[in-house]
Amino acid sequence: MPYELFYWPSIQGRGEFVRLALEEAGADYVDVARERGLGEMSRLMEGEGTVTPPFAPPFLRDGEVVVGQTAAILHYLGGRIGLAPRNEGARLWTHQLQLTIADFVDEAHDLHHPIASSLYYHEQKAEAARRAVDFRETRIPKFLSWFERVLELNPGGDKHLVGRRTTYADLSLFQVVEGLNYALPRTMEWALQDSPHVAALHAAVGERPNIRGYLESERRIPFNDDGIFRHYPELDA
Amino acid sequence: MPYELFYWPSIQGRGEFVRLALEEAGADYVDVARERGLGEMSRLMEGEGTVTPPFAPPFLRDGEVVVGQTAAILHYLGGRIGLAPRNEGARLWTHQLQLTIADFVDEAHDLHHPIASSLYYHEQKAEAARRAVDFRETRIPKFLSWFERVLELNPGGDKHLVGRRTTYADLSLFQVVEGLNYALPRTMEWALQDSPHVAALHAAVGERPNIRGYLESERRIPFNDDGIFRHYPELDA
Numbered sequence: 437m438p439y440e441l442f443y444w445p446s447i448q449g450r451g452e453f454v455r456l457a458l459e460e461a462g463a464d465y466v467d468v469a470r471e472r473g474l475g476e477m478s479r480l481m482e483g484e485g486t487v488t489p490p491f492a493p494p495f496l497r498d499g500e501v502v503v504g505q506t507a508a509i510l511h512y513l514g515g516r517i518g519l520a521p522r523n524e525g526a527r528l529w530t531h532q533l534q535l536t537i538a539d540f541v542d543e544a545h546d547l548h549h550p551i552a553s554s555l556y557y558h559e560q561k562a563e564a565a566r567r568a569v570d571f572r573e574t575r576i577p578k579f580l581s582w583f584e585r586v587l588e589l590n591p592g593g594d595k596h597l598v599g600r601r602t603t604y605a606d607l608s609l610f611q612v613v614e615g616l617n618y619a620l621p622r623t624m625e626w627a628l629q630d631s632p633h634v635a636a637l638h639a640a641v642g643e644r645p646n647i648r649g650y651l652e653s654e655r656r657i658p659f660n661d662d663g664i665f666r667h668y669p670e671l672d673a
Numbered sequence: 674m675p676y677e678l679f680y681w682p683s684i685q686g687r688g689e690f691v692r693l694a695l696e697e698a699g700a701d702y703v704d705v706a707r708e709r710g711l712g713e714m715s716r717l718m719e720g721e722g723t724v725t726p727p728f729a730p731p732f733l734r735d736g737e738v739v740v741g742q743t744a745a746i747l748h749y750l751g752g753r754i755g756l757a758p759r760n761e762g763a764r765l766w767t768h769q770l771q772l773t774i775a776d777f778v779d780e781a782h783d784l785h786h787p788i789a790s791s792l793y794y795h796e797q798k799a800e801a802a803r804r805a806v807d808f809r810e811t812r813i814p815k816f817l818s819w820f821e822r823v824l825e826l827n828p829g830g831d832k833h834l835v836g837r838r839t840t841y842a843d844l845s846l847f848q849v850v851e852g853l854n855y856a857l858p859r860t861m862e863w864a865l866q867d868s869p870h871v872a873a874l875h876a877a878v879g880e881r882p883n884i885r886g887y888l889e890s891e892r893r894i895p896f897n898d899d900g901i902f903r904h905y906p907e908l909d910a
Contacts, residue, residue, distance in 0.1 A: 487828055488826075491776075491816075503766075507772065508768055511765075528740060528745065529725050529740075531748075535742040535745055550783075550800065551803050551807065554811055560803075563788065566789075566797075570792070585726065589720050589725075
């Protein structure tokens with residue numbers, strides 16, 4: 437039975453971290469809301485047919501199991517689709533990296549929505565401009581330099597975040613860099629110069645055959661002004 | 674060997690979710706920065722003596738294992754100290770609840786810091802006042818009503834979030850309610866009327882002997898204006 441991914445059908449958003457893992461693994465999956473509409477997704481969130489209703493998309497159904505929270509989905513899937521290490525300690529470390537990526541993604545979202553997700557960007561533009569300064573000058577360098585150090589310290593080599601093989605954390609770091617390159621191209625051009633291993637990982641993941649095929653397919657939703665990563669030039673350096 | 678918790682010594686913050694679990698379990702632990710200063714914590718974050726440097730406190734050391742990210746620490750500890758279910762599916766659900774609590778906590782922090790953590794509250798007071806409206810009217814009710822539904826749907830009964838016994842998720846939900854009661858007392862008085870099971874869980878956890886003893890001890894750092902939950906009356910209803 438295919439994995440069933442439940443996520444908004446018109447954005448990459450947080451669901452994209454799961455899509456990338458499923459695509460890299462060549463796993464059999466259904467992107468439910470894109471193929472069958474939003475009804476099932478809403479009903480599961482309301483607790484119909486499950487005693488573990490997810491708080492928000494994305495969530496994954498695998499037979500009887502329903503699991504929400506992007507990092508928990510990847511922790512669940514990782515070992516099953518060959519994108520997490522077998523060793524328990526290394527698996528926990530991979531999960532920790534993903535949770536830190538999730539924090540980075542939250543901040544990338546709040547960059548354009550510092551006041552409320554329920555308001556439009558144009559209603560919080562002044563506050564976003566102020567938040568952008570700190571995000572560009574403090575937060576992006578702090579996150580990127582940490583990932584750079586993790587790559588340098590990896591006993592399996594600086595090509596991967598964990599061990600000697602690609603994990604879902606590598607794919608997720610690719611997606612954050614891809615998203616920020618789109619959203620803040622001028623900032624990222626400078627920032628990546630200080631994080632050469634992160635830049636190299638981003639390039640290498642983009643060249644992996646399954647990822648490349650996916651990115652070129654119709655399944656990859658283009659970046660747009662509804663997602664997490666948005667190109668508002670006034671927020672860039 | 675005792676567990677070693679690394680966290681800022683003068684605030685409850687995110688470390689408090691780990692402290693509550695260790696206290697409830699009666700586990701042997703050292704609150705390292707409070708007992709031995711900040712040096713070791715800084716060195717570990719810089720990657721000295723570990724190839725898995727945490728991004729930020731809190732983190733836990735258990736012999737050779739260093740684990741960061743509050744939810745991952747609790748996921749690691751839960752089974753070892755008797756505060757997580759044995760069943761794998763139930764354990765994943767407990768972790769998912771904790772990750773949603775973490776999201777709620779992030780928003781409770783950004784309530785008073787919508788622009789940047791590196792700025793003082795008084796430098797972002799106007800933006801905080803705007804953010805507070807949405808947090809009080811939309812976000813608190815959304816999170817509390819979800820936890821209320823989770824309690825109602827729990828096949829083990831509405832006294833616990835998961836199964837029939839106290840898990841670290843129950844303790845963490847207690848802490849969020851405790852923190853918001855302190856920060857936004859007028860808002861919470863109304864909000865909890867719509868979430869009676871959440872209110873009952875909060876009261877019951879506070880009466881557990883080990884938790885009560887801890888809350889009355891010197892080990893419990895009082896709420897203050899440096900932590901996540903701050904009482905700024907102008908942000909309350």
